[in-house]
Amino acid sequence: MILEVYGADTSLEHLVDTIRNAIASRKLVIILGECSVDYIGRSESRLSTGERLIIIKQDGAFLVHRPTGHSPVNWQPETSAIEVKKSDKGIEITAIRRSPREIVRVYLNKIELVVISKLVDSGEFMMYLDEGELRDLLMYKPELIEDGLKIIEKEKKLPVGSIDLFGFDKNGRPVIIEVKRITASKEAVYQLYKYVESYYKNYGVKPRGILVAPGFTKSAIEALERLSLEYKQYSLQKLWNLKKELMNHRFKGRSILDYL
């Protein structure tokens, strides 16, 4: 790992050069120092002086972090240019984004530490049980929602959007299913309602609408009852177990999950 560390004793000129070169050669830059920050773009903001952590990532992502909180106070998700220049008081860094047109400018008046590095990271990131996977698992085992339910399509397109799962119940009545992976709020209910109405308008048959989630807010249940919609709670644990089971059942060397 490349690693250079500069302290408060380094000359500003040298720091400016160092940071410029680091950005040009797509290195990671970490700065600890006192600064104020201006932002102009989709909105406008101004942050007065304080001690902060500034990070310029190897792809130009730009972050200004205060000492607390998960989120950066100012940032630039992707930059078209990052300008570094010496000002009379310290160093000015400007991170520019082309579309939407946005500018973050940091006025550093005290620099305590600059770290330059180059991280090598080819690690694989795997996330389990996102909404799509839940939907696929429920499609594979619709009896978890209701006995006799047959799912015939996922992500069925309607004029107003696409339905998570679509099928027919044991009486042959069409069923529209909306899946959520966290507690469903009334927003989810309106989403489902929208699909049910749209289906009704398009096909002339009133379908059942079922909201499937690990939990429901009170107002969601009220809305469901008011709109004559149904809901079914599922256990994340059960689906997780189902997934593990399916991962062990392989077909032609691939997990069954790949075929859903």
Next chain:
Amino acid sequence: MILEVYGADTSLEHLVDTIRNAIASRKLVIILGECSVDYIGRSESRLSTGERLIIIKQDGAFLVHRPTGHSPVNWQPETSAIEVKKSDKGIEITAIRRSPREIVRVYLNKIELVVISKLVDSGEFMMYLDEGELRDLLMYKPELIEDGLKIIEKEKKLPVGSIDLFGFDKNGRPVIIEVKRITASKEAVYQLYKYVESYYKNYGVKPRGILVAPGFTKSAIEALERLSLEYKQYSLQKLWNLKKELMNHRFKGRSILDYL
């Protein structure tokens, strides 16, 4: 600014102690090193080995950053405990959150740099022209939406949520206004529709619904027409000028904006 810097030559035992103490005394910890990361909580993820930047903030916020991208690959917005222990290969850091129950565990097998600091940041952050401010400006100058419009209430509560602006047009017909500060999509239309329907049910009078935004997606305009709703485009620049104007008109030493 407190500042301690430790390189790869520091003993693991000493690093463990240093990091533990830093966390206990609510300091900022920055680590550069090679690690893998596990996460279990609202979802589950696994990240295999690679070089990363780990940040533990003064309030316990925990971030693992890869060399690219705005967002951390793993994180904990707030922690109830952070445990640091020496393992056979390196250092293991576990960030625990109580509610929702979540755990992020980092297995560091190479540590290149540890920085401990304490940032002092009492700077004030001001964001201009968020949705609330736009709404207040439109309330002050409703003719920007329509001539003869009178706004009588903001954030009017309805069973299904609260209306941004409520008033009456020049013919005395009630008007429900939904304000967006970015291009409005069909979601915004459904939100407005929900309010219009709810008002109709509650008061027995069909109100007009106007979506006010700097722009509209094609499907938003389709939905508006289908649902007999109206829309009005505003110029962010115009509102920005109005704001600057109001900032200069002061009353009892305070900006007029404070009274809206």
Next chain:
DNA sequence: TATTATATCTCGGGT
């Protein structure tokens, strides 16, 4: 490029 839906969304404000 624009639009849509999701997110371990986060965060703040309300009840």
Next chain:
DNA sequence: ACCCGAGGTATAATA
């Protein structure tokens, strides 16, 4: 503690 809505949301998928 839950619920709700806004966000400079970011991000990935899709048309």
